[in-house]
Amino acid sequence: xxxxxxxxxxxxxxxxxxxxxxxxxxxxxxxxxxxxxxxxxxxxxxxxxxxxxxxxxxxxxxxxxxxxxxxxxxxxxxxxxxxxxxxxxxxxxxxxxxxxxxxxxxxxxxxxxxxxxxxxxxxxxxxxxxxxxxxxxxxxxxxxxxxxxxxxxxxxxxxxxxxxxxxxxxxxxxxxxxxxxxxxxxxxxxxxxxxxxxxxxxxxxxxxxxxxxxxxxxxxxxxxxxxxxxxxx
Amino acid sequence: xxxxxxxxxxxxxxxxxxxxxxxxxxxxxxxxxxxxxxxxxxxxxxxxxxxxxxxxxxxxxxxxxxxxxxxxxxxxxxxxxxxxxxxxxxxxxxxxxxxxxxxxxxxxxxxxxxxxxxxxxxxxxxxxxxxxxxxxxxxxxxxxxxxxxxxxxxxxxxxxxxxxxxxxxxxxxxxxxxxxxxxxxxxxxxxxxxxxxxxxxxxxxxxxxxxxxxxxxxxxxxxxxxxxxxxxxxxxxxxxxxxxxxxxxxxxxxxxxxxxxxxxxxxxxxxxxxxxxxxxxxxxxxxxxxxxxxx
Numbered sequence: 001x002x003x004x005x006x007x008x009x010x011x012x013x014x015x016x017x018x019x020x021x022x023x024x025x026x027x028x029x030x031x032x033x034x035x036x037x038x039x040x041x042x043x044x045x046x047x048x049x050x051x052x053x054x055x056x057x058x059x060x061x062x063x064x065x066x067x068x069x070x071x072x073x074x075x076x077x078x079x080x081x082x083x084x085x086x087x088x089x090x091x092x093x094x095x096x097x098x099x100x101x102x103x104x105x106x107x108x109x110x111x112x113x114x115x116x117x118x119x120x121x122x123x124x125x126x127x128x129x130x131x132x133x134x135x136x137x138x139x140x141x142x143x144x145x146x147x148x149x150x151x152x153x154x155x156x157x158x159x160x161x162x163x164x165x166x167x168x169x170x171x172x173x174x175x176x177x178x179x180x181x182x183x184x185x186x187x188x189x190x191x192x193x194x195x196x197x198x199x200x201x202x203x204x205x206x207x208x209x210x211x212x213x214x215x216x217x218x219x220x221x222x223x224x225x226x227x228x229x230x231x232x233x
Numbered sequence: 234x235x236x237x238x239x240x241x242x243x244x245x246x247x248x249x250x251x252x253x254x255x256x257x258x259x260x261x262x263x264x265x266x267x268x269x270x271x272x273x274x275x276x277x278x279x280x281x282x283x284x285x286x287x288x289x290x291x292x293x294x295x296x297x298x299x300x301x302x303x304x305x306x307x308x309x310x311x312x313x314x315x316x317x318x319x320x321x322x323x324x325x326x327x328x329x330x331x332x333x334x335x336x337x338x339x340x341x342x343x344x345x346x347x348x349x350x351x352x353x354x355x356x357x358x359x360x361x362x363x364x365x366x367x368x369x370x371x372x373x374x375x376x377x378x379x380x381x382x383x384x385x386x387x388x389x390x391x392x393x394x395x396x397x398x399x400x401x402x403x404x405x406x407x408x409x410x411x412x413x414x415x416x417x418x419x420x421x422x423x424x425x426x427x428x429x430x431x432x433x434x435x436x437x438x439x440x441x442x443x444x445x446x447x448x449x450x451x452x453x454x455x456x457x458x459x460x461x462x463x464x465x466x467x468x469x470x471x472x473x474x475x476x477x478x479x480x481x482x483x484x485x486x487x488x489x490x491x492x493x494x495x496x497x498x499x500x501x502x503x504x505x506x507x508x509x510x511x512x513x514x515x516x517x518x519x520x521x522x523x524x525x526x527x528x
Contacts, residue, residue: 005302005303005304006304008334008335012334015330015331015334016331016334016335019320019322019323019327019330019331089320091279091284091285093317094317094318094319094320094321094364095317095318095319095320095323097279097284097312097314097318098314098318098319098335100282100283100284101282101283101284101307101310101312101335102307102334102335102336103304103307103308103334103335103336103337104304105283105302105304105307106302232285232286233285233286
């Protein structure tokens with residue numbers, strides 16, 4: 001008998017696993033990230049206004065003088081990315097058993113995870129554009145400017161690549177804590193250091209390429225491990 | 234007799250547990266998988282539905298299909314696990330949309346009809362509760378509505394009655410009958426249960442499991458011919474006990490299960506024999522398995 005194994009498309013797989021389509025997931029993630037950033041920036045600005053007794057524009061200028069504001073910018077997309085990355089739908093989680101019986105089986109799962117990576121990247125780009133817009137309009141200031149925003153995007157790709165390597169860790173506390181520490185270590189240091197290293201974007205390009213290669217390799221390793229130890233267990 | 238599934242030496246090895254099963258699920262009937270907690274019922278169901286991989290052995294579905302990764306087979310099996318089958322943030326609308334994406338044979342109108350029948354609301358309503366806010370029973374009803382809204386040949390349900398109230402269990406039994414009679418002789422059901430008394434009406438064939446193995450299987454009517462329920466006064470218990478498979482006693486009486494071939498000898502020692510219910514049969518067979526395992 002001819003066997004029939006057709007994984008759902010990336011968009012269908014995303015819709016199936018998350019209940020939201022491709023565009024909805026990207027826009028949703030970007031919206032959460034921008035709102036988180038704005039909330040954190042406003043909070044930081046208020047603290048400076050109250051602490052130093054200065055007005056809003058001056059407080060924003062103060063933030064722009066140091067990379068502290070850039071760290072705030074890193075927090076928002078980084079935390080959201082971690083939360084999405086750690087949703088693994090193992091058999092013991094709600095929906096875990098259903099997803100093992102749908103069309104395409106493991107192929108559909110691979111497409112779902114691939115969709116998650118693409119959505120994270122696209123939402124990061126949208127977030128970067130929004131952060132630059134806020135910088136231009138003066139609502140929130142980025143010390144490193146465009147260079148810092150590009151550094152944030154490329155370092156997130158690298159961080160996702162590294163975290164994918166540790167996703168097989170079964171202990172949820174170790175996995176959660178390890179992911180947060182790794183993600184912030186990579187993205188914060190890159191976002192602050194890369195703009196200082198060079199006036200051009202070559203370090204950014206190198207980080208981006210290295211991150212993309214790392215993400216591709218770690219995904220391959222993750223899928224192989226997941227199939228053997230979680231999916232087929 | 235044709236079988237919906239033939240299970241041949243199917244094994245699954247864990248550190249502290251081994252499942253080793255050979256059994257059949259007859260085509261056109263409702264089969265109950267009966268066993269104590271930890272007997273291996275869920276493990277077996279998960280393997281049969283492609284949720285877990287087997288260590289060795291085969292399961293042949295519908296005469297020729299063997300690969301649970303095959304979408305053709307996936308579409309013919311309607312599977313539902315015991316708890317939290319859907320993510321907790323899903324609403325009925327999400328369930329309908331996602332089931333339509335995940336399976337070729339999902340009928341949204343039928344799903345809406347079943348949701349209405351079980352007073353879950355409509356998947357088309359604007360304001361809906363998500364799964365997290367539903368009671369355990371309603372979550373199970375939603376999962377059953379989703380699986381019954383698919384045009385399948387085999388239903389495999391893990392503890393479908395465990396979180397349902399008595400009325401809903403009765404409705405579930407009726408639905409089993411409707412499902413089987415809709416395409417008489419073509420469709421089959423496999424379900425696991427602890428509430429065998431409530432599900433007796435829906436059970437044609439029974440597979441008893443203990444410690445990862447099948448200890449008895451057969452059509453319920455045949456099993457009721459094979460075994461008898463034995464009871465009597467406590468003072469006669471010691472004479473009846475050697476002839477019985479399972480035995481329990483209190484200060485005034487004893488009760489248990491015995492093979493029908495021993496009925497004359499049992500009556501000779503003052504025992505009363507009766508045709509057992511499936512519940513009594515289950516208790517007797519599982520008690521015997523527990524005693525054997527303890528030896």
